[in-house]
Amino acid sequence: MLPLVSVLLEMVSRRVWVAAAAATALMVMARLSSFADGEKAVPCYYIFGDSLADSGNNNMLQTVAKVDYSPYGVDFPRGPTGRFTNGRNIVDFFAEYLGFECPIPPFATATDVDTLTGVNYASGSAGILQQTGAQLGQRIPLDVQLDNHGVSVSALAKITGAAAASRHLGQCLYTLGAGNNDFLNNYFRPEFYPTSRTYTVKRFTALLANRYAQQLQRLYGLGARKIGVFALGQIGCVPFAIRRYGNNGSASGCAEALNDAAALFNVRLKSAINRLQAKLTDAQFVYIGIYMIFH
Numbered sequence: 264m265l266p267l268v269s270v271l272l273e274m275v276s277r278r279v280w281v282a283a284a285a286a287t288a289l290m291v292m293a294r295l296s297s298f299a300d301g302e303k304a305v306p307c308y309y310i311f312g313d314s315l316a317d318s319g320n321n322n323m324l325q326t327v328a329k330v331d332y333s334p335y336g337v338d339f340p341r342g343p344t345g346r347f348t349n350g351r352n353i354v355d356f357f358a359e360y361l362g363f364e365c366p367i368p369p370f371a372t373a374t375d376v377d378t379l380t381g382v383n384y385a386s387g388s389a390g391i392l393q394q395t396g397a398q399l400g401q402r403i404p405l406d407v408q409l410d411n412h413g414v415s416v417s418a419l420a421k422i423t424g425a426a427a428a429s430r431h432l433g434q435c436l437y438t439l440g441a442g443n444n445d446f447l448n449n450y451f452r453p454e455f456y457p458t459s460r461t462y463t464v465k466r467f468t469a470l471l472a473n474r475y476a477q478q479l480q481r482l483y484g485l486g487a488r489k490i491g492v493f494a495l496g497q498i499g500c501v502p503f504a505i506r507r508y509g510n511n512g513s514a515s516g517c518a519e520a521l522n523d524a525a526a527l528f529n530v531r532l533k534s535a536i537n538r539l540q541a542k543l544t545d546a547q548f549v550y551i552g553i554y555m556i557f558h
Contacts, residue, residue, distance in 0.1 A: 274394050303362035305436040305489065307381045310367055311408045311414075311482075312440035312493070314387030316354045319345030319369040321387045326400030328388035345369070347387055354383065354438065361436065375418040381435070382415050384408035390444040391475050398455040399448065405441050405478055409485070416485055432486030438551075439479070440493035442532075445471055446524055447498060451508070464524050472531035479539055479548070488546045492536055495525040496553050527552055 310316050314328065321329040322345045329345060330336075336343035338350035345366075346352045351359075355366045358381075367381040386403035388396035396402045403411070420428040450458045450467055458467060479490065498504060499521030508518040533550045540548045 281475045299433045305361060305434060306362060306431065307379065307435035308358055308361060308363065308367055309381050309412060309435060309437045310354050310383040310385055311405060311412075311438070311486070312354075313389050313444055314347040314385075315443070316352060316383065316385035316438075317345060317347060318352065318355070318383045318385070319400075319447040320368060320383070320385060320403055321345060321516070323371060323476055324386075324401035324403075326388065328396065328399045328402060330446065330475075349430040354385070357438065365397060366369075368541075370415070373415070375422060378419040379422065379431075382412070384411050385440075388448060389440045389441070390449060391471055391480075392445055392449060393463070394456065395445045395449040405439075409478060409481055412482070412485055414441055429486055433488040435487070436489050436491065437482060437487045438491040438493065439482075441475065442495050442525075442528060443498055444470060446495075446521060446528075447462065447501070447504065450524070451521060464527060468524065468528040468531050471528060472535045475532060476535040479536070480543070483539075483543055483546055490546065491549045491551050492532070493551045494529040494532060494553055497522045498525045499523075526554060 316430070319331070322331045329399060330347050331343050331345045333343055335349065339346065341378070346355075350517060351366070354483040358367050363380070366378050367383045370382050370384045373382045384403070386408065387398045389404050389408070390396055391405050393404045393406060394406065416428065416432065419431065422428075423431060449456045450462075450464075453459050461468065475492075479492065481491065497515075499518035500515065504518045504521050505516070508521065510518055513519045527531050529552065533552075536548045536550045
């Protein structure tokens with residue numbers, strides 16, 4: 264079995280993220296959807312992100328960031344599936360709250376028919392930047408996740424026709440949760456990456472938020488109109504971060520340099536999303552602030 268630190272690079276406790284899922288799901292549904300009891304809030308749900316959402320896309324990759332073995336999945340009906348948790352992950356709870364009877368399948372095993380109701384493209388150790396997480400092995404960066412979604416969109420158009428596919432995609436919900444690894448497995452890992460020597464934290468967070476905004480606009484170009492974007496949580500409170508960087512006697516017991524970087528990124532991300540909303544007025548972008556829920 265791999266050392267715990269190798270596979271829990273971005274994870275937080277199940278209890279905290281279940282609470283976060285419940286709170287944020289209700290908020291996003293209220294903003295993006297209206298539905299009656301017993302109905303799905305949206306006809307389809309597409310998921311992008313890292314190990315907090317990965318449901319098996321890393322299983323066939325050459326990487327230490329995969330968890331298709333026990334004790335992962337000990338509380339999941341199908342056992343180990345590649346989820347970085349003992350049971351369901353945050354987007355599984357999200358899908359349930361939205362009215363889906365089954366978890367959204369990973370792109371690695373999804374069929375063309377699955378594209379009608381949703382696909383999960385998330386990949387453990389992946390980030391906004393292409394190089395993030397490279398020291399761990401193969402992963403599916405956000406740009407490639409968007410490429411994969413393009414494949415799904417093409418498959419959907421073959422089933423329904425282009426016009427119907429466009430209307431369908433406009434009714435779907437999209438959530439993205441990226442950026443954790445761009446700090447945990449890039450900026451704050453100077454032994455592998457030059458970013459902390461090349462950029463100040465202020466410049467890096469600006470670069471990261473701008474790149475993320477470009478990716479969100481690309482998703483819009485693929486037909487997305489209801490988009491929820493998760494902010495970063497307090498990544499300095501992840502056990503891996505505390506173990507590696509210490510807490511310098513902070514009252515929180517966390518690595519506050521990482522938390523400060525995450526908070527600054529969130530400010531820039533929220534501003535970027537507001538600009539996108541002003542520009543792309545036929546879409547709905549929701550910034551999902553979870554920073555204070557995390558700790």
